[in-house]
Amino acid sequence: MSEQPQSGTAQWFDLVQESIVVRDPDGCILAWNQTSAQLYGHAREQALGQNETELLGSQYPQPAGEIDAALRETGTWRGEVLRRDATGRELYIDLRCSLLRDATGAPLQVVETGRDLSEQRHTERALRHSEYRYRNLFQAMAASFWELDFSAVGAMLQRLRKAGVTDLRAHFAANPALVREMMRATRILDVNEETVTLFGLGDRSGLMDSVEPFWAESSNHTYAESVIAAVTGQPHYVSETRLRRIDGSEFDGLFTACFAPEAVGRGKLLIGVIDISERKQAYAELERSESRYRNLFQAMAVSFLQLESSGLNRLFEELRAQGVTDLHAYIDQHPEFLKKAMDASIVIDVNERSLKLLGAKDRSELLGPVTQFWIPGQYEAFRGSIEAGFRREAGFQAETRKRTVDGREIDVLFFVTAPPDMRDRGIVLVGNIDISEQVAARSALRQMQAELAHAGRVTMLGELTASIAHEVNQPLAAITTNGEAGLRWLGRAVPDVDEARTLMQRIIADARRAAEIISRIRAMSLRRAPEPAPLALNALVQEAVQFLQHELQAQHAQLRLRLAPVLPVVQGDRVQLQQVIVNLVVNALQAMAHAGSPQRELQIETRLNADGEIELVVLDSGPGIPEEHQGRLFESFFSTKPNGMGLGLPVCRSIIEAHSGRISAGNREGGGARFAMVLPGPDGA
Amino acid sequence: MSQAAPLISIVDDDESLKLALVGLVRSFGYEGRGHASAEDFLASGDAGQCACLVTDLHMPGLGGIELLQRLRADGNAVPAVLITARMQPGLEQRARDAGARCLLPKPFDPQTLMHCIEQALPPVG
Known part of the structure; x- marks a missing residue:
């Protein structure tokens, strides 16, 4: 296959100071001179028969197909090829190729001569590099x-x-x-x-x-x-x-x-x-600090507006000249001053963030009096800010609602920074942090609280239907019984009017009692059907705690959660079970508050008990449950609280029973009450 | 009516219903005595004398079924009528097992109650 040039030519072939390689049209190396062996580091025996592109890792300046086409068309190709020698070193080769054809004109062999440009290229690169470094230095x-x-x-x-x-x-x-x-x-x-x-x-x-x-x-x-x-x-x-x-x-x-x-x-x-x-x-110092400030001003994820407040300063001076010392009282007397103060507070610069927050397409829309940002009738925050300014306070902040230039209303944390020396020079910096999301979250929480309270009421009514059956049926049974007895006494040969009168009086008393029970449950809505779903009890506890955060803080109660790290899901109605947890916690808080417990500690535990049931325990540090009450706590209308409805715990019981669970109350060793609810585990235990 | 009227014992923790039931049996010509709890009834000694027992099912302390079980355990076979404000599945069976003649949900028809009582009384000679 390989054909070294004939003996006559072999000598000059190896003497040529350029690399010469002969390959077939597919790239298989047919001849390899001494210079090639030196240049590429592959001996002739190693190179012959190899694919040249693979052996040298050649990277051509254009696709191989184009080079082949050029060779076939013109018979030659020249270009700079990046290759690697046997040690992996990069070589820049100025490669010239010539095509030899057979008698029919079909491609037979390609003769390549290569000149090593590597040193030149490496030098050029280093030069470019240092020049680049120098230029950078020069500029910087x-x-x-x-x-x-x-x-x-x-x-x-x-x-x-x-x-x-x-x-x-x-x-x-x-x-x-x-x-x-x-x-x-x-x-x-x-x-x-x-x-x-x-x-x-x-x-x-x-x-x-x-x-x-x-x-x-x-x-x-x-x-x-x-x-x-x-x-x-x-x-x-x-x-x-x-x-x-x-x-x-x-x-x-x-x-x-x-x-x-x-x-x-x-x-x-x-x-x-x-x-x-x-x-x-x-100047440089100033510029540095100015540029630091500008960078900060622009980069902060907070809307900043720089105000020119000389006009406001003049208004203040006029007031002081009139002897005004209490701006709050003055504004009470002259509410129109607020508008004047706004018109005298001029926005002269804004950062990028302000454009977005205040709905402007262009900076210019935001420049001018601040009046456009304040919603008529909602001037409290602005008023607070100028009153603070009048008192020469360096800062002021308040939550407020502002109007954007594209007509929206947004909730912001509005703050004013104006150290006295800045304010004297008429510079005031105003920041706005968008708190719409926080405000929305807060109102969602309030909504959730209202919904839960409502859910609580409707769930109570479920218990109430049973309670009504029990409580109202007592007087009703008494009424019909008394009525029947009355008829008997009156139906005698000699009617016994005295007996009948006594019974009539009892009937009236029982009817009143029934009416009282009815009035206790007035204003409660209809029962909602339970919606069972797989629930993570721990998550319910977390949600309930979040819901009660305010209550816990208000009561200065310390809450400790000891939740099982792994707990099977329970099947249940989210709202109803949450209602039970909330109810138990609120009960505990109220019991501790009612008893005036100095140390108010609350602990919620969840665990998988030995029977494979899921248990939730609420422990408090209150007075505990008096023994005489223990059996009656879960009865409807039983309440130890002055204003209690006595519905919470019965509701809890009916909910837990509807979930095929149990609820119990007791006292913990060392004081405090212990309420435990047990729900079936995943295998229905 | 030379014989003393049969004694009907009423056990209910609801004061007004207890009074009404005593009044009802009296208007039918029976002797009626009320007790606020099963414990009171047992302590009164009426258990050995009454011809019929009318008792509420749900009461603090001993409930109606437990009371019947206690009486039966003591060999007392006094006929009993149970009344309840809270009907639950399986309750009728438990009442029958405990030896009750009737189980009536509140509010009941007083005539039905009297019918139950009269059925339970031993025939008058």
Whole structure:
């Protein structure tokens, strides 16, 4: 298969200082000269018969198909190919390919000659890299840099020397016009951004000509000295000097010229200028803090508005001049002052976040009096803020509702920052944090509380139907019984009116009793059908606790949850079971509050008991349950509380029983009550 | 009516219903005596004398069925009528097992109750 060139040609083949590889049209290497072996690190025996692309990991500048097509069409192809030698080193190869055809014109072999460009390419890359670094440095330095061409100055100096000038320093001092001329001959090649900032008018215009305009008249000697330093072979020259900006203003700068031999040889010079004026220092400091502030102002995820409040300050001064010391009282008397104060508080700047929060498409929509953001009739927060300002307080904050420029109303935490010295200068910073979500969450919680309370009422009614049956049926049974007996006494041969009267009185009393029971359950709604679903008891506890957070805090009760880390799901009605938990906790809280327990500790535990049932226990640190009450706690209308309905625990019992569970009450060892509810486990235990 | 009227014992923790039931049996010509609890009834000694017992099922302390079970255990076979404000499945069976003649849900028809009582009384000679 492989055919090395014939013996006659073998010698020159290996002597050629270029890599020569012969391959078939499919890439199989047929010949490999000595230079190739040296270049790629693969001996001839290793290379022959291999696929060239695979062996060398070739990366072509264009798809292989295109290269083949070019070869077939024109017979040659040339391009730079990235290859790897046997050690993995990257090689840049200038590759030239020629196609040999057989007698029929079909492709037979491809002869490739390759020249190694690697060193050249690596150098170029390193150069590019360092140049890039230098450019970055050049631009980023906090000093003004100038790249100058002073070759024309060099020519002028030669002319001076020819004219017999030996004491350049004296000659320059005597000929300021010559110095200015040398300045004009010093051309600017490039400047960095800092130069634009320090000398320019916002862009490079006027900065790409000569250096002459930037030298103050009083600084001729400095320029002259720098030229002398250059021609006398000094490596650099540093001096403080007076420089001039494009707008004509002058400043003190630290001037540094570097005379790198290779640059000087090409007539090029790099100089640096640092502004050392105090004004500049102070300005830079200010700018830094200003930019820090601007960054903060813009970046904060809070809407900020900067107000110009000089007008408001004037209103305050007028009031103080009138002897007003209590702005609150004054506004009570003059409510129209609020509107005046708003109109005098002018938005002069806003950050990005404000656009979004306040519904503006453009900054300009938000500028102007703050009046547009306040909803008539909801001025309390604004009023609070100016009253705080009048009292020279540095900050104020309040939750309020504001109006956006696109007509929405939003809930915000509104805060005002104006340290007295800022306020005196008429600067007030206003922040708005969108709390619509929090407000919505709060109102959802209130809604949930209302719903749960309602659910509680309707669930109670389920128990009530049984309670009504029990409680109302007692007097009803008595009434019919008394009525029947009355009829008997009156139906006798000699009617016994006295007996009948006694019975009639009892009937009336029993009817009243029935009516009282009915009135106790008035205003309660209808029963909701239970909706059983798989529930995580622990999650129910967490929700109930969240629901009761306010109650717990109000009662200063410490809550400890000891929930089983793993608990099977229970089948039940979420609202009803939650009602039971809430009821038990509220009962415990009320019992502790009623007894005035100093230490109010509440513990909720869940566990899987030994019988595979799911148990929830509520323990409190209250007085416990008196023995005489223990058997009756779950009876309807039994209550130990002054205002209690006596419905909570019976409701709990009926709910738990409807869930095929049990509920019990007792006292814990060491004091406090213990309520336990037990629900069937997953296997119906 | 030379013989003393048969004694009907009424046990109910609801005061007004207890009074009404005593009044009812009296209006039918029986002797009626009320007790506020099963314990009171047992302590009164009436258990050995009454011709019929009317008792509520749900009471604090001993309930109606427990009372009957106690009496039967003591060899007392006095006929009994149970009344209840809360009917539950299986309750009738438990009442029958305990030896009750009737189980009446409240509110009951007083005539039905009297019928039950009269059925339970031993025939008058």
